Amino acid sequence: MDPVTIKDIARALNLSTSTVSRALRDSYEISPETKRLVMEYAERLNYRPNPIALSLKGSSSKALAVIVPQIANNFFSQAINGIEAIAYNRGYHVIIFQTHESYEREMANVQQAVARRVDGLLLSLSSETSDVAHLHALHAQGVPLVLFDRVAPDLPVTQVVADNFGGAYAATSHLLQTGRRRIAHLTIPPYLSITQERLAGYRAALEQYGVAFDENLVRYGTFGPDEADELVEQLLAQEPRPDAFFTASDRLALGCLTALRKRGIRIPEDISLIGFTNLPAAEMLNPPLSTVTQPAQEIGQLAAERLIELIERKQKASPPATVKLPTTLLVRESSAPPVRAEADFRIGL
Amino acid sequence: MDPVTIKDIARALNLSTSTVSRALRDSYEISPETKRLVMEYAERLNYRPNPIALSLKGSSSKALAVIVPQIANNFFSQAINGIEAIAYNRGYHVIIFQTHESYEREMANVQQAVARRVDGLLLSLSSETSDVAHLHALHAQGVPLVLFDRVAPDLPVTQVVADNFGGAYAATSHLLQTGRRRIAHLTIPPYLSITQERLAGYRAALEQYGVAFDENLVRYGTFGPDEADELVEQLLAQEPRPDAFFTASDRLALGCLTALRKRGIRIPEDISLIGFTNLPAAEMLNPPLSTVTQPAQEIGQLAAERLIELIERKQKASPPATVKLPTTLLVRESSAPPVRAEADFRIGL
The missing domain is CATH 1.10.260.40 (lambda repressor-like DNA-binding domains)
Incomplete structure (x- = not known):
């Protein structure tokens, strides 16, 4: 045909x-x-549309660069699929770069993308990136740029994010409502916007329920392999022991599940577990994993739409803004309420 | 420092x-x-090494293009990590393209990569690609090219693959050894080299054990979402019903597990299940999933090494060849032997 x-x-x-x-x-x-x-x-x-024909016609290269920390992360592969869906329909190619969580590689990728004359960049910061001077420079040169997920609030560009605060608040509140009091938070490196937002949501829920924040219950991972086991070990050594784990990534959720099960800890009877993840297998895990899910594909779509608007500088291009999309708490067996709720616990919401 | x-x-x-x-x-x-x-x-x-410095020094662009069907596939994201590990250490950037299983997008990606003056291409075919004239043309133009995983045996370039035949043979033999006789094979589109190799391994094991091949037990998926449920429905309607499922992809394995559990079928008591997958969660699923795993990272590393050899045209660059890396069968609970093995079954190996 x-x-x-x-x-x-x-x-x-x-x-x-x-x-x-x-x-x-x-x-x-x-x-x-x-x-x-x-x-x-x-x-x-x-x-x-035929992107090749389009790029031969115009002076523009008709390509977008996407720079992400790690494509093996389900959130990013889903977000990229959202980006590509929009880009392809608008006649743009997408080329993808990984930073592997390295600041140096992020800078090199940005330079490469510019050297290969893409029309614009979509970027999610590496966990090592605390200084975004390279992005300020890019913006000052007039290169269209949109950040997503891991963003830099000071940068005057459009940033598309999930409601990380709201997701963490919902997860922590749910754990508190089911009688949990010693809720550990296993999270990702502290520089990242998403780490700070999730931590803030966790703290706000504790405060709302009158539970004191205990910094010993917060542990920062590095996205390294197999790091969850050691973090779980440290947390379990505490007195009193945590009665719930709320993790801030796919890998930590799965690592935590493995570490807890290895130690014969029953989930949720002994310890509840909630992840912050778009793991497609979450429902089929043993036990099925409660998670906060992010609209990864929509984040990618919206970021791509905003970038293309910017590239094409249409009359109605939106001014730079932070756009926040809602997250959803999916309660599954890993955080089901204990059979007998604690009688002296009053739900505060 | x-x-x-x-x-x-x-x-x-x-x-x-x-x-x-x-x-x-x-x-x-x-x-x-x-x-x-x-x-x-x-x-x-x-x-x-500093890739930016390297690319400024030489005339070469110091970049490799990787073209894969889908980065959300764990096999490909792991293979790409292997490619990047080698490339980075040798001073090459990697830019990634997705074909989304489309022949048209594969051709467009190849053109884009060439237009962006990469030094060479690593490619795994889309499931729609039955004609590789675009790759013959690329090879004829002298563009360094290495295929991996989903390959085209007629193309005179280096191809790096997993031992798909051996993996499928081992999985099917294991199911036969545990007394299974009606082994369904849920697989991926028929054009692909990997589909044919896995089907051949499955058939060879059946033959070895004197079980007749029944084409009604083979179903081809399309990589579409949620397709496993319908395929499982068709297979379960057969008389006699299958007593085992051997699936050829991550997505089919997870979809199959979901479909079987939804119908209250006990795994492995009623039906055994083995996947062909690099799913990191396989061990934590309910039940833990038996799988054939591929050395995805090593395949990526080897493919990148061969491509760089070709680009740098060193005296000792290997001639084009198909390099096959071993697969491994990991037996977990989803295919554990039934409590009482059938007495009349003789192990044929």
Whole structure:
């Protein structure tokens, strides 16, 4: 079957090819109704613009760079899929770089992306990155840039994030409501915006329920392999022992589950466990893992839309802003309420 | 701490900086002993060449393109990590493209990579790709190319693969040895080399044990979401019902587990399950999932080494060949032998 062309769409909808072309590029010259009509029809016919043809036509390279710490992280691979869905439909190629959590490699990737003349960058900071001078410089040079997930609030660019505070608050509140009092928080390196937001949500929930914050119950991981076991060991050595673990990443959640089960600790009877993760296997784990999930794909889509707006500098390009998307707490067996709730516990919400 | 330089290594080992530099680039001018000495010392000091400096020096762009179907697939994200480990140590950047299992996007990605002047390409075919004329053309133009995992045997380039036949043979034999006779095979699209190799291994084991091949027990998936449920439904409707499932991908294994458990089927009592997967959560699933694992990282490393050899056209660059790395069967609870083995079953191996 021949691929669907703009001409086919124009003929079917009785529009000019130039109107269809501009509608597909989301031009401000075309009315919202016409755009919707064209886009829906194009979607139904599985129309795909030809990025090669587009890039040969214009002076632009029609490519976006995505720079992430680690593609093996489900959150990032899902976010990238969201980015690519938007980019492809708007005629942009996507090239992906990994920083492997290294500040040096993040800087090198940014330079590479610019050297390869991409039209814009989507970036999520490495856990080593405490100084974002390289991004200020990029922005000052006029290179379109959007941050997502791990962001730098001081940078005057659009930043798309999940509601990390709200997710951590919901998870911690749920643990408190089910009678847990010694809630350990295994988290990721402290520089990151997402670490700070999740920690703040955890602390706010404790405060709301009148439980004192104990910094000995917070442990920072490094994204290294097999680090959860040692952190769990340290936490279990405390008196009184934690009765719940709230972890801030996929890897820590899985590592924590492994470490607890290895020690014969029953979940949730002895210790409740909640992750902050988009692990597709969460529901099939033993026990099924309660998690805070992030709208990874939507974050990627929105970040890509904002970046393309910026690149194409359309009349209505949104001003730089931080856009926050809601997170969702999914309660599964790993944090099910104990059979007998503690009688003296009053729910504070 | 200042980063370690070539000068530091040269001083410590009492060699010239040019010898150290050439040893680190694996030049044929340097003896194997010296290379080993330099590389081990560099590794110990965590020496990292500066890719930016390297690319400014030479005429080469010092970049490799990696084109894979889907980074959300654990096998590919692990293979890419292997590629990056080698590339970075040899001073190459890696840029990653996804085809999303589309032939058209694979062709577009190849063109993009070439247009962005990478030094060479590492590619794993999309499941739609039955015609590799675009790769023959690339090879004819003299662009260094190495295939991995999903390969095209007719293409005269180096191809790095896992022993898919051996892995499937081992999994199927194990199921037969534990008394299973109606072994369903849920697999991936038929064009792919890996699909054919795994199917061949499955058939060879059946033949070895004198069990007739039944094509009704083989189902091809598409990598689409949630497709396993429908395939499992079809298979369970058969008379006699399958007593084991051997799946050819991460997603199918997890989908199959979900579908079987949803229907209240006990694993392994009613039906055994083995995946072909590098899922990090396999051990923590309920029940722990038996799998054939592939040396994903090593495949990536070897493919990158071969590609860099080809790019640098060293005297001793290996001729094109198919390199096969062993797979490993990990038996876990999902395929544990039934309590009472069938008495009339004779182990044929």
